[in-house]
Amino acid sequence: MDEVVLAIDPGTDKCGFAAASQRGVIRHWIAPPEKLIENLQEAIEAYGVRTVILGDGTGSKKFQKEIRAAFPDLRIAVVDEYRTTDSARERYWRENPPKGWRRLLPVGMQVPPEPYDDLVAVILAERYFANR
Structure with a gap:
């Protein structure tokens, strides 16, 4: 069976999660940072995340400490986050093309109407597997 990882895009207001x-x-989903440990526990139970x-x-070190304190046996891998937000925004618009008058505006000038931190986590997971 394939190894399942949990990628996390840590943030101050919300965190993106992706089991991959x-x-x-x-x-993939979004949750508040206060629910980090709870979401991690659920992923461990549901998918066997190790x-x-x-x-x-920003904030990566704080989250690493929090995770290590709660789950000392988990392996933590840190991945370069450079331009993941831009890539996630592009992916959001590919998966959810603008409708109505919004389709007339270039997507590069638009902000998605909902958070896409979970797509950042998806990209982090993809980078992890690509560099193994």
């Missing part, structure tokens, strides 16, 4: 394997994404992928951006 070499074959692709199993599930590796957590974190972006190297």
Whole structure:
């Protein structure tokens, strides 16, 4: 069976999560940072996660400490987060093309109407598997 990892895009207001394997994404979601440990516990139970992928951006070290304190046996891999937000925004618009008058505006000038931190986590997982 493929290894399932949990990629996390840590943030101050919300965190993006993505459970993924070499074959692709199993599930992705967004939750508040206060629910980090709870979401991690659920992923461990549901998918057998033994590796957590974190972006190297703001707050990464704080989240690493929090995860290590709660789950000392988990492996933590840190992945370069450079331009993941831009890539996630592009992916959001590919998966959710603008409708109505919004389709007349270039997507590069638009901000998605909903958070896409989970897509950042998906990209972190993809980078992790691509660099193995």
